[in-house]
Every structure is written in C-alpha cells, then in structure tokens.
Amino acid sequence: MNRVAVHRILYxxxxxxxxxxxxxxCGKEGGSAPAGEAAKAKSGGELNIYIWSAYLPQEVxxxxxxxxxxxxxxxxxxxxxxxxxxxxxxxxxxxxVVPSDYLTRxxxxxxxxxxxxxxxxxxxxxxxPRFLDKPYDRGNAYTLPYLWGTTxxxxxxxxxxTVDSWAALFDPRHKGRILMLDDVREVFGVALxxxxxxxxxxxxxxxxxxxxxxxxxxxxxATYNSGDFANILAAGDVDLAQGYNGQLAExxxxxxxxxxxxxxxxxxxxxxxxxxIPAKARHAANxxxxxxxxxxxxxxxxxxxxxxxxxxxxxxxxxxxxxxxxDRAIFPDDATIARCELIEDLGDTTTLLDRYxxxxxxx
Amino acid sequence: xxxxxRRLRPSFSRQRALLTAHSWAxxxxxxxxxxxxxxxxxxxxxQTAIWxxxxxxxxxxxxxxxxxxxxVKNSLVVATTTTVVTTLAGTMVALALARFRFLGRxxxxxxxxxxxxxxxxxxxAALLTFFGVARLRLGLGTVVVAHVAFCISxxxxxxxxxxxxxxxxxxxxxxxxxxGAWDAFRRVTLPLILPGVVAGALLVFTVSxxxxxxxxxxxxxxxxxxxxxxxxxxxxxxxxxxxxxxTLLLLATVVLIAVAQRLQxxxxxxxxxxxx
Numbered sequence: 001m002n003r004v005a006v007h008r009i010l011y012x013x014x015x016x017x018x019x020x021x022x023x024x025x026c027g028k029e030g031g032s033a034p035a036g037e038a039a040k041a042k043s044g045g046e047l048n049i050y051i052w053s054a055y056l057p058q059e060v061x062x063x064x065x066x067x068x069x070x071x072x073x074x075x076x077x078x079x080x081x082x083x084x085x086x087x088x089x090x091x092x093x094x095x096x097v098v099p100s101d102y103l104t105r106x107x108x109x110x111x112x113x114x115x116x117x118x119x120x121x122x123x124x125x126x127x128x129p130r131f132l133d134k135p136y137d138r139g140n141a142y143t144l145p146y147l148w149g150t151t152x153x154x155x156x157x158x159x160x161x162t163v164d165s166w167a168a169l170f171d172p173r174h175k176g177r178i179l180m181l182d183d184v185r186e187v188f189g190v191a192l193x194x195x196x197x198x199x200x201x202x203x204x205x206x207x208x209x210x211x212x213x214x215x216x217x218x219x220x221x222a223t224y225n226s227g228d229f230a231n232i233l234a235a236g237d238v239d240l241a242q243g244y245n246g247q248l249a250e251x252x253x254x255x256x257x258x259x260x261x262x263x264x265x266x267x268x269x270x271x272x273x274x275x276x277i278p279a280k281a282r283h284a285a286n287x288x289x290x291x292x293x294x295x296x297x298x299x300x301x302x303x304x305x306x307x308x309x310x311x312x313x314x315x316x317x318x319x320x321x322x323x324x325x326x327d328r329a330i331f332p333d334d335a336t337i338a339r340c341e342l343i344e345d346l347g348d349t350t351t352l353l354d355r356y357x358x359x360x361x362x363x
Numbered sequence: 364x365x366x367x368x369r370r371l372r373p374s375f376s377r378q379r380a381l382l383t384a385h386s387w388a389x390x391x392x393x394x395x396x397x398x399x400x401x402x403x404x405x406x407x408x409x410q411t412a413i414w415x416x417x418x419x420x421x422x423x424x425x426x427x428x429x430x431x432x433x434x435v436k437n438s439l440v441v442a443t444t445t446t447v448v449t450t451l452a453g454t455m456v457a458l459a460l461a462r463f464r465f466l467g468r469x470x471x472x473x474x475x476x477x478x479x480x481x482x483x484x485x486x487x488a489a490l491l492t493f494f495g496v497a498r499l500r501l502g503l504g505t506v507v508v509a510h511v512a513f514c515i516s517x518x519x520x521x522x523x524x525x526x527x528x529x530x531x532x533x534x535x536x537x538x539x540x541x542x543g544a545w546d547a548f549r550r551v552t553l554p555l556i557l558p559g560v561v562a563g564a565l566l567v568f569t570v571s572x573x574x575x576x577x578x579x580x581x582x583x584x585x586x587x588x589x590x591x592x593x594x595x596x597x598x599x600x601x602x603x604x605x606x607x608x609x610t611l612l613l614l615a616t617v618v619l620i621a622v623a624q625r626l627q628x629x630x631x632x633x634x635x636x637x638x639x
Contacts, residue, residue: 048584053595058429075587076430078595082579089495093502093584235413254409 057306267339404606453518487580501583518563525559
C-alpha cells in the first residue's frame with residue numbers, strides 16, 4: 001500500500017519534470033537570442049522593443065512584421081528609472097526604447113542612446129514642430145517625440161461645480177476631499193504655477209514660499225497618490241484629484257455625467273515620451289525603420305486610436321477617431337498647450353526641493 | 364496535549380467562542396481582499412473600484428491579450444524550471460549537510476541562510492552587476508538563474524529540518540537487511556523526507572511565480588513575467604483584466620495545494636512508520 005503511494009509520487013514528480021523540460025525547451029525557442037546567433041541576426045531578423053505598458057497596439061507590431069519580416073519582441077516597464085537601470089547594466093538587449101523628457105537628457109549625458117540617422121527617416125516632416133527641439137534634446141539629434149500628455153485636475157462636477165484653477169486645490173471647503181500626486185516636481189508645480197512662477201523655478205526664496213503654501217495645503221489633502229488616482233476619484237473617495245490626463249480621461253469617458261478633466265488656466269505640466277535607440281542596440285537599422293514606420297500617418301493614427309494618448313503627428317490627426325481627437329483631456333487646445341511647461345532637470349536645486357518635500361510629507 | 368485541555372476545561376466554552384471569533388477575524392482579514400479581487404474580476408466597468416454590473420468580458424479580453432498570456436507563460440516556465448532545479452539541488456545539499464562532515468560544512472550551512480535573510484533588492488542588484496560583468500544577455504535564462512540562486516536555500520532548509528527529525532537507525536536497518544546505498548535511499552530515506560521535499564518545492568514555486576523585485580532587475584528581452592506585467596500596467600491603471608488573471612492564478616494555486624495535500628495525506632501511513 002505504502003509502496004504504491006510512493007511510486008505514485010515518484011511517477012508524478014517525473015511527469016512534472018518532463019513537463020518542465022518541455023516548457024523550457026519551447027521557452028528557449030521563442031525567448032531571447034542566444035549569443036551564438038549574434039552574427040546572423042545582424043542583417044536584420046529581429047527588433048527588441050522596451051516600452052511603457054499599453055503604449056503600442058499589437059496590430060501595429062503585426063503590420064510591421066508583415067511588411068518587413070522582422071520579428072518583434074516587446075517588453076514593458078513601469079518607470080523611467082527601470083529603463084535607466086536596464087540600459088546601465090550594459091547587457092539588456094534592446095533596440096528601441098521610449099524614455100520620457102527628463103530621462104532623455106540623462107540617457108544622452110551617459111551616452112546610453114545613439115544619434116539618429118535622420119537621412120533614413122522619410123516621414124520626419126509629419127511631426128508637429130511644437131514638440132521638437134526641446135531643451136532635453138536640442139535639434140532632436142537623439143530622439144523624436146512619440147506620445148505626450150498633460151497634468152491637470154480631474155474632478156467631480158456634481159460636488160464642486162466647474163473648476164478652472166489650481167486654487168481649487170487650496171480651497172478649505174474641499175478639506176479631506178483632495179488628492180495630490182505623490183511626486184515632488186508635480187506638487188511643487190501646482191504651488192509655483194499658482195504664484196505665477198515657472199515649474200522650473202530655481203530661486204530658493206520662491207521655493208521656500210511654495211513649500212509654505214504646500215505645508216498649509218496638507219491639512220486639506222486626503223492622500224498623495226501617483227498610481228491609482230483615477231480610480232480613487234471615480235470611486236467617490238475624493239472630489240478633486242491632481243493627475244495625468246491618460247488615466248483621468250478614461251475615468252471621464254466612463255462617467256461623463258459626473259467627472260471632468262481640466263488643465264487649469266494658470267497652466268500645468270506637459271510631458272513628452274520619445275523614441276530612441278540604445279547605444280548598444282544590435283538591430284539599430286530595424287529600430288530606425290520602425291521609428292519611420294510609426295511616423296506614417298495611418299500607423300500613427302492607429303496607435304492613438306488604440307492607446308488613447310496624443311501623438312505629435314500632424315497628418316495623422318485626420319485619421320484619428322473624432323471622439324478621441326475631440327476629447328480635450330487627450331488633445332488640449334493650442335492655448336492650453338502653450339500654457340504648459342516641461343519639467344526640466346534642476347541640478348543642485350533638486351536637493352532643496354527633496355528636503356522641502358520630506359518636510360511636507362512628514363509633518 | 365490532553366494535559367492542556369484538562370487545565371483549560373473550566374472556561375473552555377468561553378475560550379472556544381473567543382478563539383472561534385478570533386479565527387474568523389483572521390480569516391476575514393486574510394481573505395476579504397482576495398474575495399473582493401475575485402468579485403471585481405466580473406465587474407462590467409473599467410474602473411476597479413465601482414460595481415457596475417456582472418460580465419465575463421474581462422476573461423474573454425484576457426484570452427486575447429497576448430502580452431498577459433505571454434507573461435503567464437513566462438512565469439510558468441520560470442517557476443516550473445526553478446522548482447525542478449532547486450528541488451533536486453536543494454535536497455542534495457540538505458542530504459550532504461546532514462550525512463557528511465566535510466571541509467567548509469559550517470560555512471555552507473551558514474551561507475544557506477543568506478539568500479533568505481539578505482534583502483531582495485540587494486540580491487537583484489548584485490545579480491544584475493554579476494550578469495553585466497559576465498556579459499550574459501538578460502533574458503529568460505538570467506531570470507531562471509536568479510530565481511534558482513535565491514530559491515535553492517528554501518528547499519535545502521525545509522528538507523534539512525525534515526532530515527534532522529529522521530531516525531538514522533531506519534537506514535541502518537535497511538542496510539542490515541541487505542539494501543545497497545541507493546536502495547536504502549530510494550525505499551527508506553526518500554519516502555520519509557518526501558513531505559519536506561514536496562513542501563520545499565511548493566514553497567519555491569510560489570516564491571518564484573510572484574517574485575517582482577529580483578526579476579525586475581534581471582529580466583530582459585522576451586522575459587516579462589506576470590508580476591512585472593501587472594506592475595507596469597499601473598501607469599495606465601489596473602483594469603479588471605488583472606483581477607481576472609489573478610483569479611485564474613489563484614485557482615491554479617488552490618488546485619496545486621489540494622493535490623499536494625492529498626499527496627501529504629497518503630504520506631500519513633509512512634509517518635506512522637517513522638513514529639513507531
């Protein structure tokens with residue numbers, strides 16, 4: 001009896017091991033390229049993309065493979081820091097990455113991305129000049145804009161009426177019903193914009209006044225949250241939420257009768273995510289071809305229709321679904337864009353801001 | 364055991380009521396979030412916090428979401444491989460430590476606890492640096508190597524504990540009765556330590572399949588696992604799709620544990636042998 005049980009267990013273990021071996025062997029086929037393949041792959045059979053989650057529809061990738069025969073591998077990350085860490089390791093095998101504005105500057109400084117050969121890009125003229133030649137990459141030698149968005153306020157119109165100013169986030173009437181992003185630069189941006197200053201202000205006296213404002217505001221704030229703000233607003237736990245337009249726009253589309261999104265009249269922040277090719281990319285030619293491909297108006301419109309973020313491609317606009325193009329939370333009007341600022345690297349001032357931020361959060 | 368019960372008898376019923384209430388509170392604390400997660404996987408709305416209606420849509424979406432499916436496949440490949448490799452290697456380490464005296468035995472024993480004690484962030488950073496120096500391209504291979512590296516200790520520790528409670532005279536008796544070293548191991552030692560081996564394997568499988576920190580450091584092309592995938596979806600908000608995939612994983616884990624417990628139940632007869 002016992003012996004039978006033991007045999008059964010041993011048999012099961014063997015089965016499990018065989019199953020694992022099977023899984024492993026098929027994993028190897030579809031997985032990363034072993035070192036031996038390096039020479040062969042050079043001519044271009046592969047493209048490894050590392051990109052933000054939900055930033056590239058599968059159909060767009062499939063179409064590229066259909067046209068070029070290039071096999072595309074696609075991994076996702078959740079923060080700019082994760083991308084930086086992978087590129088710094090020197091052994092990450094990616095050919096195309098999508099860093100945000102401030103990280104782009106760091107990647108260029110550390111020589112982790114390579115200059116783009118623009119003579120090979122036939123659709124450059126499609127890009128909106130307002131998103132080109134930014135401080136983080138003058139002349140766009142290394143990067144080109146992919147998708148962009150804003151930071152503003154999502155709010156419950158049935159509770160707070162119409163909001164058009166950051167002042168709402170300092171209004172004692174909304175005590176305990178306010179959510180702020182858990183991000184030092186975004187939160188200081190609110191205070192600085194309310195004072196009529198730049199988000200990239202470096203004057204310690206002005207920053208001190210902004211910190212005082214935010215310390216007083218803390219009594220009104222229910223929570224500081226950068227991950228789940230749209231859900232918290234939609235659930236009715238707060239009435240006003242500072243946040244990024246992408247998630248808030250989705251919440252508004254889900255509850256149009258109740259929620260709204262606005263970039264306040266004082267102006268908010270704008271962020272731009274850019275395509276770039278890592279310095280050590282083994283399939284740089286394929287990456288360049290892909291960059292050119294996503295600048296085609298039809299392809300670009302399919303990306304925007306699929307991911308609900310705004311692109312910087314002008315001819316694509318004619319092909320974007322009207323409900324997305326007309327959504328002011330996704331495509332703000334020109335005046336709003338003109339009022340928004342990019343967050344820039346502040347150098348030594350960052351230390352001062354971090355100290356104030358710790359004081360605010362811990363008081 | 365019986366001594367205790369006798370002493371407790373006067374206020375036994377009251378104690379029992381309190382203990383029952385306490386147990387329920389603990390169960391509620393542990394399982395309420397999971398229950399909510401499962402319930403919301405059937406929520407019609409895109410937001411995860413408001414109930415709008417019942418639907419199976421998210422499960423259908425899930426079957427079409429190639430990224431999530433690929434991540435599930437990667438996680439299963441990594442966890443299964445890690446479990447097989449660490450169970451074999453870990454058991455051997457435990458046996459060597461329990462049966463033989465050799466140079467560096469004390470050091471090996473101490474080093475066994477390191478991966479369990481050292482913060483995962485440190486392990487992850489160290490492994491990434493190591494792979495960088497060794498010029499190993501990041502991918503599914505490096506993820507498996509990393510998981511094996513920090514999981515081997517779990518098996519070794521669990522099996523070692525099982526071996527410590529083992530009566531050596533049973534093996535000696537087998538030898539007396541004419542069993543060779545291999546026969547004695549296969550027919551006496553292995554059946555006796557099998558509950559420990561299975562427990563170690565299950566532990567490793569669960570640790571490996573939900574590891575985020577170490578994996579995030581060493582993952583590369585084509586090796587996004589499910590925890591990495593779910594975490595990266597935070598930027599665009601968690602959809603009920605994530606709830607759906609979690610529910611399916613939960614189901615798989617429950618089945619796995621049920622199977623393991625049945626196996627352990629069969630072991631009951633054998634541990635009887637051990638006690639007599």
